Amino acid sequence: AQSVAQPEDQVNVAEGNPLTVKCTYSVSGNPYLFWYVQYPNRGLQFLLKYITGDNLVKGSYGFEAEFNKSQTSFHLKKPSALVSDSALYFCAVREGSSASKIIFGSGTRLSIRP
Amino acid sequence: GAVVSQHPSWVICKSGTSVKIECRSLDFQATTMFWYRQFPKQSLMLMATSNEGSKATYEQGVEKDKFLINHASLTLSTLTVTSAHPEDSSFYICSAPPGQGASGTEAFFGQGTRLTVV
Numbered sequence: 001a002q003s004v005a006q007p008e009d010q011v012n013v014a015e016g017n018p019l020t021v022k023c024t025y026s027v028s029g030n031p032y033l034f035w036y037v038q039y040p041n042r043g044l045q046f047l048l049k050y051i052t053g054d055n056l057v058k059g060s061y062g063f064e065a066e067f068n069k070s071q072t073s074f075h076l077k078k079p080s081a082l083v084s085d086s087a088l089y090f091c092a093v094r095e096g097s098s099a100s101k102i103i104f105g106s107g108t109r110l111s112i113r114p
Numbered sequence: 115g116a117v118v119s120q121h122p123s124w125v126i127c128k129s130g131t132s133v134k135i136e137c138r139s140l141d142f143q144a145t146t147m148f149w150y151r152q153f154p155k156q157s158l159m160l161m162a163t164s165n166e167g168s169k170a171t172y173e174q175g176v177e178k179d180k181f182l183i184n185h186a187s188l189t190l191s192t193l194t195v196t197s198a199h200p201e202d203s204s205f206y207i208c209s210a211p212p213g214q215g216a217s218g219t220e221a222f223f224g225q226g227t228r229l230t231v232v
Contacts, residue, residue: 034220043120043207043223044158051219090157094219101148101211102221106157 002027002095006105013081013112021076021108023091032094033074034102035065037087044090050074061085081112116142116210120224127198127231135193135227137208143188148209148221149181158207164191198231205229 003026013019025031032051036044048059050067058064065076074091091105117140127133137147145166150158162172164185172178180202182194195202208224 032219036223041124041205041226041228043118043226044209046220046222049220101160104157107155109155 002031002093002103004091004093004103004105006089006091006108008108009106010109010111013110015083015112015114016080019078019081019085019110019112021089021091021110023074023076023105024072025074025091025093026072027093027095029095033065033067034092034094035059035063035074035076036090036092036104038090038107039087047076047089083112083114086110086112116222118208118210118222118224120208120227122227123225124228125230127229129199129231130197132194132196133198133229135195135206135208135229137191137193137224139189139210142210144191144210145188146211147185147191148211149183149191149193150207150209152205152207152226161193163211166191195229198229200231203229203231 005024007022034049035047037047038044047063048057050057055067063078065074067074089108092102094102119138119140121136147164149161151161152158160173161176162170162183164170164183166185166188170183185191205226205228207226209221211221
């Protein structure tokens with residue numbers, strides 16, 4: 001069965017510093033991996049995805065993520081954090097093109113201090 | 115992408131009443147919609163999958179008679195919380211699964227509905 005783990009409930013970073021939000025996954029086939037962001041009382045916004053190709057994918061708002069097959073990880077990164085990046089971040093996995101359901105991680109709350 | 119519009123954004127209702135939440139696909143036809151529930155500081159829990167023109171598929175442990183799902187057209191799916199109680203207070207989100215709309219890979223979400231039962 002597919003699963004996603006986000007080991008950190010909360011990540012605190014000073015504005016201007018780089019940030020990393022961790023995600024590991026488990027699927028039996030080729031993974032489709034996603035990052036979504038959620039602001040208070042809002043739905044999820046799509047940030048970026050990895051389907052195939054380059055391991056480093058770039059997404060919205062300056063975020064990027066690196067797919068590491070050997071470590072089954074898909075960590076979210078940003079070189080310089082902004083206070084406005086403070087939100088709840090979800091990693092998600094879909095087991096290839098044949099699956100329609102997406103499994104979400106438990107979420108990581110990112111807090112950027114001025 | 116695919117635009118999913120969810121209404122209302124928030125609702126407060128009295129215990130024992132029913133509340134309907136609407137989820138519309140604005141620029142594509144949705145044969146399927148996912149309905150999620152999210153508790154505070156927790157991840158999304160898939161409740162059910164609505165299917166246009168047929169019965170919804172509920173996840174294990176979700177009460178079908180409590181959470182009525184209807185997908186009457188290719189642009190509208192609804193979730194009705196019947197005889198609501200305070201424990202039903204939560205954040206409900208609908209989602210268009212991958213393969214619908216402009217993208218074949220990622221899902222798109224409605225804005226969510228904050229339900230408070232008093």
